[in-house]
Amino acid sequence: SAVISQKPSRDICQRGTSLTIQCQVDSQVTMMFWYRQQPGQSLTLIATANQGSEATYESGFVIDKFPISRPNLTFSTLTVSNMSPEDSSIYLCSVGTAPSGANVLTFGAGSRLTVL
Amino acid sequence: AQKITQTQPGMFVQEKEAVTLDCTYDTSDQSYGLFWYKQPSSGEMIFLIYQGSYDEQNATEGRYSLNFQKARKSANLVISASQLGDSAMYFCATNAGNNRKLIWGLGTSLAVNP
Numbered sequence: 126s127a128v129i130s131q132k133p134s135r136d137i138c139q140r141g142t143s144l145t146i147q148c149q150v151d152s153q154v155t156m157m158f159w160y161r162q163q164p165g166q167s168l169t170l171i172a173t174a175n176q177g178s179e180a181t182y183e184s185g186f187v188i189d190k191f192p193i194s195r196p197n198l199t200f201s202t203l204t205v206s207n208m209s210p211e212d213s214s215i216y217l218c219s220v221g222t223a224p225s226g227a228n229v230l231t232f233g234a235g236s237r238l239t240v241l
Numbered sequence: 242a243q244k245i246t247q248t249q250p251g252m253f254v255q256e257k258e259a260v261t262l263d264c265t266y267d268t269s270d271q272s273y274g275l276f277w278y279k280q281p282s283s284g285e286m287i288f289l290i291y292q293g294s295y296d297e298q299n300a301t302e303g304r305y306s307l308n309f310q311k312a313r314k315s316a317n318l319v320i321s322a323s324q325l326g327d328s329a330m331y332f333c334a335t336n337a338g339n340n341r342k343l344i345w346g347l348g349t350s351l352a353v354n355p
Contacts, residue, residue: 126288166347167332167345167346167347167348168286168332168343168345170342170343215284217284217285217286219286228274228336228341229276229288229291230276230286230288230343231288232285232286232287233285234283234284234285235283235284235285235286237284
C-alpha cells in the first residue's frame with residue numbers, strides 16, 4: 126500500500142492565523158482525500174483533491190476556509206484559514222488503494238492542531 | 242441513508258483474551274464493503290480488515306477476524322489473543338451509498354489490561 130508522509134504532525138496556533146498541512150505520497154494517485162476528526166469524534170470528509178482541477182468539497186466545508194492545492198499526482202496541501210478554537214482537530218490525508226477490488230483508504234499519520 | 246452504529250463507547254479486555262467489538266450498519270444497497278480501522282493515541286488511522294457484502298467467508302487477517310452476519314446487518318470485529326498494543330480506538334465504516342464514500346461509526350475505545 127501507499128506510504129503517506131504528512132506534516133506538521135502537530136502544531137499550536139493562534140486564533141486568526143492560517144496553517145498549511147502537507148501530504149506527500151510515495152506513488153502517483155488520482156484522488157487524495159482530506160478528513161477532519163474533532164476531539165472525541167469520528168472522521169468527517171472535508172474534500173477530495175483532484176490533480177488538475179479544483180477540489181470537491183463536502184457539505185459544510187468551503188474553499189475559502191479550507192483551500193486545497195494539488196499540483197501533481199503525489200502531493201497535496203490543505204490550509205486551515207483564519208483559525209478559531211473550533212478548528213482544533215486532527216486533520217488526515219488519505220489515498221485509496223484497491224486490493225481485492227475494495228477501495229481501502231491509507232492514511233497519513235495526521236496533523237493534530239490546537240488553536241488557542 | 243447509510244449509517245454505522247457502534248454501541249460500545251469503551252471496552253476492557255485482559256491481555257491474551259479475545260474481544261469482540263460490535264458494529265451494525267444500515268443500508269439498502271446490495272453491494273457494499275465493511276471496513277475496520279484502528280487509531281492509536283498517536284492519531285494515525287490503520288486499516289485492519291475488509292469484508293465485501295458478497296463474500297461468503299468471514300474475512301480474517303492474522304489476529305483479526307470479521308464476524309459478518311448479513312441478515313442482522315452486523316460486522317463485528319474479533320481480536321484474538323489481545324496484546325497491550327491493541328489498546329486504541331477502533332472504527333467501523335462502510336462504503337455503501339451512491340457516492341461510495343466511507344461512512345464512519347463513532348468508534349470504540351479498547352483498553353487491554355496486563
